[in-house]
Amino acid sequence: xxxxxxxxxxxxxxVDVLKVQEVxxxxxxxxxxxxxEAVVGLMNLRGSIVxxxxxxxxxxxxxxxxxxxxxxxxxxxxxxxxxxxVDSIGxxxxxxxxxxxxxxxxxxxxxxxFTQGVCKLEHGLLQILDADRLANIEITAxxxxxxx
Amino acid sequence: xxxxxxxSLIGELVVESLExxxxxxxxxxxxxxxxxNPQEPLRNAFRRIHTIKGSSACVGxxxxxxLAHVAENLLSRMRDGKMTVTPVLISSxxxxxxxxxxxxxxxxxxxxxxxxxxxxxxxxxHAMTDDGVPAAPATFGFFNxxxxxxxxxxxxxxxxxxxxxxxxxxxxxxxxxxxTPVAESSAVATPAPAPxxxxxxxxxxxxxxxxxxxxxxxxxxxxxxxxxxxxxxHIDRLMNLVGELVLARNHIMQFxxxxxxxxxxxxxxxxxxxxxxQQSVMKTxxxxxxxxxxxxxxxxxxxxxxxxxxxxxxxxxxxxxxxxAVVEAIKDPLMHILRNAVDHGIERPEDRLxxxxxxxxxxxxxAFHEGGQVIIEVADDGRGIATAxxxxxxxxxxxxxxxxxxxxxxxEVFALIFLxxxxxxxxxTSISGRGVGMDVVRSNIEKIGGAVDLRSTAGAGTTLRxxxxxxxxxxxxxVIDCAGERFAIPQxxxxxxxxxxxxxxxxxxxxxxxVFRLRGSLLPLVYLDETLRMKRQAAAGEYVVVLRADGRxxxxxxxxxxxxxxxxxxPLAKELKDIGVYAGATIMGDGRVALILDxxxxxxxxxxxxxxxxxxxxxAETAAAVSQTESLLVIRAGGNRMAIxxxxxxxxxxVKADRIERASRGPVIQYRDSIMRVxxxxxxxxxxxxPAGDVVSLVVCAGKGEQVGLxxxxxxxxxxxxVSVRTSATQPGISGSGVVRGRVTDFIDVPAVAAMHGIRGxxx
Numbered sequence: 001x002x003x004x005x006x007x008x009x010x011x012x013x014x015v016d017v018l019k020v021q022e023v024x025x026x027x028x029x030x031x032x033x034x035x036x037e038a039v040v041g042l043m044n045l046r047g048s049i050v051x052x053x054x055x056x057x058x059x060x061x062x063x064x065x066x067x068x069x070x071x072x073x074x075x076x077x078x079x080x081x082x083x084x085x086v087d088s089i090g091x092x093x094x095x096x097x098x099x100x101x102x103x104x105x106x107x108x109x110x111x112x113x114f115t116q117g118v119c120k121l122e123h124g125l126l127q128i129l130d131a132d133r134l135a136n137i138e139i140t141a142x143x144x145x146x147x148x
Numbered sequence: 149x150x151x152x153x154x155x156s157l158i159g160e161l162v163v164e165s166l167e168x169x170x171x172x173x174x175x176x177x178x179x180x181x182x183x184x185n186p187q188e189p190l191r192n193a194f195r196r197i198h199t200i201k202g203s204s205a206c207v208g209x210x211x212x213x214x215l216a217h218v219a220e221n222l223l224s225r226m227r228d229g230k231m232t233v234t235p236v237l238i239s240s241x242x243x244x245x246x247x248x249x250x251x252x253x254x255x256x257x258x259x260x261x262x263x264x265x266x267x268x269x270x271x272x273x274h275a276m277t278d279d280g281v282p283a284a285p286a287t288f289g290f291f292n293x294x295x296x297x298x299x300x301x302x303x304x305x306x307x308x309x310x311x312x313x314x315x316x317x318x319x320x321x322x323x324x325x326x327x328t329p330v331a332e333s334s335a336v337a338t339p340a341p342a343p344x345x346x347x348x349x350x351x352x353x354x355x356x357x358x359x360x361x362x363x364x365x366x367x368x369x370x371x372x373x374x375x376x377x378x379x380x381x382h383i384d385r386l387m388n389l390v391g392e393l394v395l396a397r398n399h400i401m402q403f404x405x406x407x408x409x410x411x412x413x414x415x416x417x418x419x420x421x422x423x424x425x426q427q428s429v430m431k432t433x434x435x436x437x438x439x440x441x442x443x444x445x446x447x448x449x450x451x452x453x454x455x456x457x458x459x460x461x462x463x464x465x466x467x468x469x470x471x472x473a474v475v476e477a478i479k480d481p482l483m484h485i486l487r488n489a490v491d492h493g494i495e496r497p498e499d500r501l502x503x504x505x506x507x508x509x510x511x512x513x514x515a516f517h518e519g520g521q522v523i524i525e526v527a528d529d530g531r532g533i534a535t536a537x538x539x540x541x542x543x544x545x546x547x548x549x550x551x552x553x554x555x556x557x558x559x560e561v562f563a564l565i566f567l568x569x570x571x572x573x574x575x576x577t578s579i580s581g582r583g584v585g586m587d588v589v590r591s592n593i594e595k596i597g598g599a600v601d602l603r604s605t606a607g608a609g610t611t612l613r614x615x616x617x618x619x620x621x622x623x624x625x626x627v628i629d630c631a632g633e634r635f636a637i638p639q640x641x642x643x644x645x646x647x648x649x650x651x652x653x654x655x656x657x658x659x660x661x662x663v664f665r666l667r668g669s670l671l672p673l674v675y676l677d678e679t680l681r682m683k684r685q686a687a688a689g690e691y692v693v694v695l696r697a698d699g700r701x702x703x704x705x706x707x708x709x710x711x712x713x714x715x716x717x718x719p720l721a722k723e724l725k726d727i728g729v730y731a732g733a734t735i736m737g738d739g740r741v742a743l744i745l746d747x748x749x750x751x752x753x754x755x756x757x758x759x760x761x762x763x764x765x766x767x768a769e770t771a772a773a774v775s776q777t778e779s780l781l782v783i784r785a786g787g788n789r790m791a792i793x794x795x796x797x798x799x800x801x802x803v804k805a806d807r808i809e810r811a812s813r814g815p816v817i818q819y820r821d822s823i824m825r826v827x828x829x830x831x832x833x834x835x836x837x838x839p840a841g842d843v844v845s846l847v848v849c850a851g852k853g854e855q856v857g858l859x860x861x862x863x864x865x866x867x868x869x870x871v872s873v874r875t876s877a878t879q880p881g882i883s884g885s886g887v888v889r890g891r892v893t894d895f896i897d898v899p900a901v902a903a904m905h906g907i908r909g910x911x912x
Binding site: 028032034036042046051137 | 721
C-alpha cells in the first residue's frame with residue numbers, strides 16, 4: 001500500500017496513491033459564493049471543472065499563515081474528481097514495512113472522521129486519510145461517527 | 149444457455165418489444181379511426197404482435213408469448229374480415245398492450261417475468277375471437293420443452309422485423325394446428341436487426357443506465373438502412389469532447405491576432421471546422437418531437453372516454469427536431485395541457501351540438517421552428533376562457549383587487565391563469581386536479597429557458613403557445629461582474645439592461661423592498677452581491693439587468709456588464725447544486741471558470757415573485773401605457789449631443805480603427821460572421837470629425853433586415869425619461885431636437901441616415 005504524502009503545517013498526511021491522478025501547482029480558482037466552507041472554489045483542469053477542497057479546513061486546521069501557493073492534489077474519489085489543496089507535497093511512501101496503528105480513541109472528532117490509521121515513521125507520524133470521506137463535503141466533524 | 153447471452157437477448161427483446169408496443173398502440177388507434185380502410189393498420193398491428201410473440205418465444209418468455217399469441221389470433225381473424233372493428237375490441241387490445249408493457253418492464257428490471265396473471269384477459273380475447281376454440285397451441289422457442297401433446301417438429305421462427313418478410317407467409321387461421329415452418333436463416337441468432345452497429349451487445353447490458361435508445365435515425369419498426377442504433381452514452385461523450393474543443397478554440401481565438409500570419413490561416417480553418425463540428429454534433433442530440441407525441445393519441449383517447457367527451461387529436465410537425473433533454477422536459481407539461489384541454493376545454497358532445505359545433509372536439513398539436521426557437525401550439529375548439537370568469541376568480545382568490553381587475557388588458561387577464569393557486573375548474577377531477585395548474589406547467593417550461601402564453605376566445609377555443617430554445621448544452625449568456633467576480637446569466641431570461649446612475653435614479657421602497665421605476669412601472673430589485681453574500685464594492689453607477697422569471701420581471705443589480713457569449717453549460721457537483729442559485733458552471737474564453745446564475749431560483753429565494761409585487765407590476769404596467777417616456781442612447785458626434793432610440797440599438801462596441809476597411813459601397817467592418825456597413829455620423833451630418841484615434845466607438849443598430857454600425861465620438865448615457873420640447877426635423881437624418889437632461893439634443897432617425905448611404909432594411 002503506497003501513499004502520496006503531503007504537509008499541512010508541520011503535520012504529515014497521506015492518501016492512497018492509486019487515487020491520485022496528478023499534482024498541480026498554480027491553478028487558478030474561481031470562488032463559489034455561499035458554498036460550504038471547505039469548498040475553495042472551482043478550477044479548470046484541461047476543460048473539466050473540478051471542485052477544490054481545502055484540506056486544512058477539513059482537518060480543522062487554521063488557514064495557512066502568510067502568502068501561500070497551495071498545491072493541488074487531483075484525486076479520484078467517490079464524489080468525482082476533486083482537488084485537495086495542501087501546503088506542500090511529500091514523497092510517495094510505501095507503508096508495507098511500516099507499522100500502522102488504529103486511530104487512538106483520544107483523537108478529536110475530525111481525526112476520527114477522516115483518518116484511517118497512523119504510521120510511526122523515523123521522524124514523526126504519518127496520518128493516513130480516507131480520500132473519499134475527505135472529499136465528501138456532507139461529512140463534517142459533527143457527522144455521526146458511528147456511521148464509519 | 150450462457151447467462152450473459154440470455155441477459156443480452158432479454159435486453160434486446162425488451163427494447164424492441166417496447167418500441168413495437170408503442171407502434172402497436174398507434175396502429176390500433178389508426179384502426180379505430182379508419183373504419184373504412186382498415187387493412188393497413190390491421191396488417192401493421194398483426195405484424196407487430198406477431199414479432200413480439202415470436203421474439204419472446206425465442207427467448208423463452210412464455211407469459212408474454214401466450215398473451216401475444218391470443219392477441220395475434222384475434223387480429224388474424226380481424227384481418228381476414230371475419231370480425232368487425234368495435235371500440236370494445238380496440239380497448240381490449242390496448243389493454244393487452246398495457247399488460248405486455250408491464251411484463252416487459254418487469255423483465256427489464258428483474259430479468260424475470262413472474263407473477264403476471266393474464267388469464268382474465270386471455271379468456272376475454274378468446275371469447276372475442278368468436279368461435280370459442282382455444283387458440284393454436286403455444287409454439288415453443290428453441291430453449292423450452294414442447295407443450296404436452298405438441299409434435300416436436302413444430303418450430304416457429306421469430307419473424308424478424310428488419311427482414312422484409314411478408315405477413316402472409318405466416319398466414320394461419322385461428323384453430324389451425326400447424327404453423328408453417330419457415331426456413332428463415334434469422335432463426336438462430338438474436339432477433340437483432342441486421343444493420344445494428346457493433347457495440348449493440350454491450351449497449352444492451354448497459355441499457356439500464358442509458359435512456360431508451362433515442363438515436364436520431366432509426367425510426368420505429370421500419371427497416372431503414374440509413375439508421376443505426378447507438379448507445380446514447382457515445383453521443384454524450386462526443387458532445388462533451390466537442391464542447392471542450394469549442395472552449396479550446398475560444399481560448400486560441402483570443403490570441404489569434406498575435407499569431408504569425410501563416411499560422412493565422414490555419415487557426416481560422418480550425419475555427420470554422422470547430423463551428424461546423426459543433427453544429428453537426430448538436431444535431432445528433434436532436435430528436436423529433438414526435439417521439440414523445442407518439443403516446444398522446446392514446447392519452448387523449450383514454451381521457452376522453454373517461455370524461456365522456458369525443459375528441460380528435462391532430463398532430464402537425466412531429467418531425468420538428470429538438471434537443472433530447474428539452475424533449476424530455478416538455479413531455480409532462482404537454483401531457484398536462486392536453487389532459488386539461490380534454491377535461492375542461494372541450495365541451496360535452498350535447499353542449500357542442502347545442503352551440504352549433506360538431507359533436508367531436510378537435511385538439512390540434514403543432515410544432516415548428518421560428519426564429520431560432522421551437523414553437524409548440526396546442527389549440528382546441530372548445531368553450532374557450534371567459535375573461536370575466538378569470539378576473540372574478542383572481543379577485544376571489546385575492547390575487548388582484550377588483551379595481552386592478554377592471555384595468556387589465558385581455559393578455560394580462562390570460563396571464564393571471566399562470567399565477568400559482570389559480571384554477572377555474574368547476575370540479576376537481578382526478579385528471580387535472582386542483583392547484584397542479586398552469587403555474588407548474590409554466591415554471592417547468594421556464595426552467596429550460598422557454599416561455600408559454602395563452603390566447604382564447606370565449607365560445608370558440610383556446611390556444612397555448614410554448615416557445616423553447618433549441619438546445620440546453622450551449623446557450624447564449626450575458627457575462628456580468630459582481631463584487632469582483634464574473635457570472636453568466638442565460639440570455640433566455642434577459643429582458644433588457646439599464647444603467648442606474650445613483651444620482652439620477654432613485655430607488656424607492658414598496659412593501660419594504662427596493663424597487664426601481666422603469667417606464668412608469670415598479671421593478672423589484674435584487675442586489676446580487678447581497679444574495680451571494682459577497683462584500684459590496686462601492687460603485688458610483690450600477691447596472692440593472694432586467695430579468696424575467698415565472699412571467700414576472702425583476703431587476704438584478706450588478707457592478708458591470710461585459711459581453712454576450714455562447715457558453716458551454718457544465719453541471720455542478722451536488723453540494724454546489726444544492727446551494728440553489730447556480731444553474732451550472734462554464735469555462736470562459738480566457739480559461740477561467742464562471743458560475744451560471746439560476747434566475748428562477750434567485751427570484752424565488754428573494755421573494756420578488758410574490759403576488760403583491762406581481763399585482764403592483766400589473767397595475768403599474770397599465771399606468772405606464774399612458775406616460776410618454778422613451779429610452780434613448782445619448783452620444784456625442786461631431787461635437788454635438790445626439791440621441792438614438794434605444795430600441796434600434798443592438799450593441800455598443802469599441803473596435804480598433806484598423807478593423808474598418810474600405811469597400812466600394814463605403815466603409816465596412818467584419819462583424820460577427822458578416823460584413824457590416826459603417827457610417828461616420830460626424831461626416832454624415834457635415835460636422836467636425838473627431839481626431840482619429842486607434843480605437844473607435846461603434847453603435848450597432850439593427851432593423852428588420854439589416855444592421856449598420858454608427859461611428860460616434862463617445863457614448864454618454866442611456867436615459868429614460870419624458871422628453872420635453874421637441875422641434876421638428878431640420879435636416880435629413882435628424883427627426884427633431886429636444887431637451888434631454890437639461891441639454892439640447894438632436895434625435896437621430898437611424899433608418900433615414902442609413903438610407904442616405906444607400907442602406908435599406910433598417911426600418912424597425
